[in-house]
Amino acid sequence: IIVPLAAGGSMDSVARGLSARLGDNLKQSVVIDNRPGAGALIALDILSSAAADGHTLMVIGGTSIVYPILYKSRYDMRRDVSHVSQLTAQGYVLVIHPSLPAKTPSEFVNYIKVNPNKVNYSSSGIASPTHMAGELLQLATGGRMTHIPYKGMGAAYTDLISGQMQASFPAAISSMAHVTAGRLRAIGVTTPKRMRVLPNTPTFVEAGYDSMIVLNWYSLIAPPKMPSALTERIASETRKAVRSPEMVKSLAAEGSEVVGSTPAELAAHVRLEHDKWARVVNVAGIAAQ
Secondary structure, eight states: OEESSOTTSHHHHHHHHHHHHHHHHHTSOOOOEEOOOGGGHHHHHHHHHSOSSSSOOEEEETHHHHHHHHTTOSOOTTTSSEEEEEEEEEEBEEEEOTTSOOOSHHHHHHHHHHSTTTSEEEESSTTSHHHHHHHHHHHHHOOOOEEEEOSSHHHHHHHHHHTSSOEEOOBHHHHHHHHHTTSSEEEEEOSSSOOTTOTTSOBTTTTTOTTOOOEEEEEEEESTTOOHHHHHHHHHHHHHHHTSHHHHHHHHHTTOEEOOOOHHHHHHHHHHHHHHHHHHHHHHTOOOO
16 A cells, blocks of 8 residues: 555554555555655556556545645546545644634634734645635635645644634644643534534534535545456455444544545545635635745
């Protein structure tokens, strides 16, 4: 299983958990091959040139859809791979500095409409989910904010807590300690339904912003034109692996939920994600940096 990011991160952790259980299910060893760099192009080059025999797979995430759009990649994730199964989904939460008066999604939207570009929102980088969530909210509501990209959420949190930044869209699990301690205020979540870890925080959908759904997700793909019977078999074993009690528990600890979709469901999901983020990139005029 090729992982387009360095070892040690969330994607790598999910891939390694999957590899152990998939190996047990398939009665053969499954190894992880970390190939970071070039916005996953290095990994995709390896995948695309591999035989479509089920022995080479790859994990992708939500940014694997956005980056090819932003950087005009030669790969189109809708057609240039075989879709196997969506593994996980993880939502984000809009957190703000307590100095802002807003306490609900609607109040925040009204605030950024009345005070255009006065709210600075931080992200973990250009085209990251934490960036794209802010862009989508602006398109959905007509409110305006100023985006300040960071190289990661560590420094972004420091400036958010100090009040230099006023808002951000981090993963719920990483923001819980700050929200519980009152250093930040949770306003709304980007999942279709309320999060188990933030049961009192409403969704943006509840507030009437139906398009405001932003999920980070990991999926398993294969080389193009893999035989459907083989794809279905690997997908079936993958669903068993990610739905095992061990993986459900470990993913929940990271704030993720198990999905375990069919190949057709993943293909449809990728098409919807591509269309949504292509519109955001084009309308918002997001440029690669």
